[in-house]
Amino acid sequence: MGSGQVTDWQGKHVTVAGLGVSGVPAARALHGLGAEVTVVNDGDDARAREQAAELEALGVTVRLGDGETLPDGTELIVTAPGWRPDKPLFAAADRAGVPVWGDVELAWRLRGPDAAPWLAVTGTNGKTTTVQMLASILEAAGLRTAAVGNIGVSLLDAVLGEEPYDVLAVELSSYQLHWAPSLRAHSAAVLNLAPDHLDWHGSMEAYARDKGRVYEGNRVACVYNADATGKPSTEDLVREADVEEGCRAVGFTLGAPGPSQLGVVEGILVDRAFVENRQRNAQELAEVSDVNPPAPHNIANALAAAALARAYGVPASAVRDGLRAFTPDAHRIAHVADVDGVTYIDDSKATNTHAAEASLAAYDSIVWIAGGLAKGATFDELVGGAAKRLRGAVLIGRDRALIREALARHAPEVPVVDLDRTDTGAMLQAVQEAQRLARPGDTVLLAPACASMDMFANYNKRGDAFAQAVRELGA
Known part of the structure; x- marks a missing residue:
């Protein structure tokens, strides 16, 4: 306790x-x-x-x-x-x-003597999707569960309510972890680490340290991203954590997994961590096509969710059934329409560069709609990595000049439309300009890499405006 x-x-x-x-x-x-x-x-x-x-x-x-x-x-x-x-x-x-506690610490301290264990997920991007996938897998295994924390049911309600849960799928932000010193999860995952909220934490090191708190006292598995390259990596955070005796480090990778990892082999999600004789054996869990949508970063989310579920003892069939039953939230790589051979995708939830990078990596030829509030971010790495995929770019929002300058440096041949307006009609014009730049087979992608509050109440409203504008094109 x-x-x-x-x-x-x-x-x-x-x-x-x-x-x-x-x-x-x-x-x-x-x-x-x-x-x-x-x-x-x-x-x-x-x-x-x-x-x-x-x-x-x-x-x-x-x-x-x-x-x-x-x-x-x-x-x-x-x-x-x-x-x-x-x-x-x-x-x-x-x-x-x-003492200072956060709401998560309070919920942890208020749990009853036989309270449901927590499977915890943090990371810069993908937390909500992963927790929802995890809850779907746990439900498919016949367990009483809920997606709680930053989403769904409030943690306090889950802990104090009448509903008896077997296990909880818990989304935790770096802020929440900062204020939750005594939290001890059954198993936990850090999906990825990219600069975010540095104005709040003060430095990348402090941000990573707060994320890494999720591993403290884990009992069964510390799930980390084996493909991550930055410093500190999520694997570094596992090494630094003080865990219970017998707790294991379990990696997930989009490549073929080594022992104690989950990964992908010829279109199959496979487990080499929670099997007998993991040096030689692997367990098939699901097909890549069972993941919705099967974009690379979402497959990584599915592997992390599967690892936590398997750490809890869920059978392989429940991983497949849970992933098939899962439907992503609105404004997360949501397919809006196809108009004149061009696909329109709403990823308004991509409110930082790391989320936008994952989104841009999912398509081959893109007209990119971007911009908003940068929150101190820089865009050179994002634009440099995506340059060869860009057919064109349409920029909106207060800090669009930062993206325009990065495009000029790293993708000078890409045509850019800079919309100097913040009224409600700006999104309609942005979509019209994107349609003009697009060719059949292209994807027009709203992945702003910025927060929305300069022009919209939230990212949902921004995505709704995009979808409405696309429907007007189709009409």
């Missing part, structure tokens, strides 16, 4: 930092357990006031517009994952000797 277990919450003074999707359930749960809860929140907008009123009706104290000072008598802070570690509130907590 982790050290310093709090079993009696009655009258304990807990400060919840941040309202949001994790703060409100945390405040409700703690209040329900008898704690004296104060919520502090930086913002004081209409949404925050609405949430505050709901909590105050229960008897929770809420302080809006003041997330920096530590309330008197605080014995524990439970923070929303997005709150940066360098906030004055946490410095004050440190000075006062007050």
